[in-house]
Amino acid sequence: MKNGSKLKNEFKKVFRMVVVTVIIVAVFSLLLGYLLINPKFFDNENHSPKGAVETILEKDGDEYVKIENGIHVATGFVDAPGMQETIQNCTNCHSSKLVIQNRMTKERWKTTIKWMQETQNLWDLGKNEDIIIDYLVTNYPPKEKGRRENLTNIEWYQLKD
Ligand code: HEC
Structure with missing residues (x-):
């Protein structure tokens, strides 16, 4: 019987190890899965407000200097x-x-x-x-012909009352 309980103890040990391994694997795959969905999780800048502000400013900075066809886009x-x-x-x-x-x-x-x-x-x-x-x-000077030219050759007619 002594041997039997020893075996039982061994089995318990192995079983515990298996459980721990399964838990660790599960936690890691959850983490991995989350990272796949949200790859920026460890990106520090996204969590500190300062980083966020800098990102916005940089983005605006790019937008702010953009010139297209001689026009300042912003x-x-x-x-x-x-x-x-x-x-x-x-x-x-x-x-x-x-x-x-x-x-x-x-x-x-x-x-x-x-x-x-x-x-x-x-x-x-x-x-x-x-x-x-x-x-x-x-x-932005005044337009040369901002208004239409005066009409000529108008046939005026009398309003009836
Ligand atoms: C301190 C605030 C302020 C600044 C800076 C400013 N403006 Fe104005 N401007 C106004 C206000 C207020 C109005 C009236 C807005 C309205 O009618 O809705 C106005 C109206 C105008 C108008 C329309 C005028 C009209 O007769 O309808 C023009 C053009 C104009 N601004 C050009 C400029 C230019 C050019 C500059 C830069 C030198 C400038 N503004 C800077 C406050 C400002």
């Missing part, structure tokens, strides 16, 4: 000298579209900027003012 501004200064000073309060959809003479750009300074808290642009106005009037 703002829609024409890529020309003075664009940087214009972006830095003219897209803080309103969309660049508000700037782009306007076409003015130098005087009217100046007046618009002055109006914003007097009523909308636009800061003093310093030496950038000339750069920006030059940029604006060069790239």
Whole structure:
């Protein structure tokens, strides 16, 4: 009987080892499976808020310098000298579209900027003012034929009452 209980003990040992091995394998395959679904689990940057912010900034940074067909993609501004200064000073309060959809003479750009300074808290642009106005009037001047030409040969008719 002594031999028998010894065998039983051996068997118990082996059985325990098998159970432990199965558990370890199970845990590892779960982990592996999870990593396959979510490969970035160990990517530290994704967990620290700082890393996340940096990733966004980098992404924006790429987007922010992209120029396509002479147009700055992020703002829609024409890529020309003075664009940087214009972006830095003219897209803080309103969309660049508000700037782009306007076409003015130098005087009217100046007046618009002055109006914003007097009523909308636009800061003093310093030496950038000339750069920006030059940029604006060069790239967004009044259209030569902004309005249709006057109609000629109109046959007027009398409204009846
Ligand atoms: C401090 C805030 C601020 C900054 C910076 C700013 N603007 Fe404006 N701007 C405004 C506000 C407010 C309006 C009025 C928006 C509206 O009508 O919805 C406006 C309106 C405009 C308009 C439309 C004017 C009109 O008659 O409809 C133009 C064009 C314009 N801004 C150009 C510029 C340019 C060019 C710059 C850079 C030099 C600039 N803005 C920077 C606040 C600002």
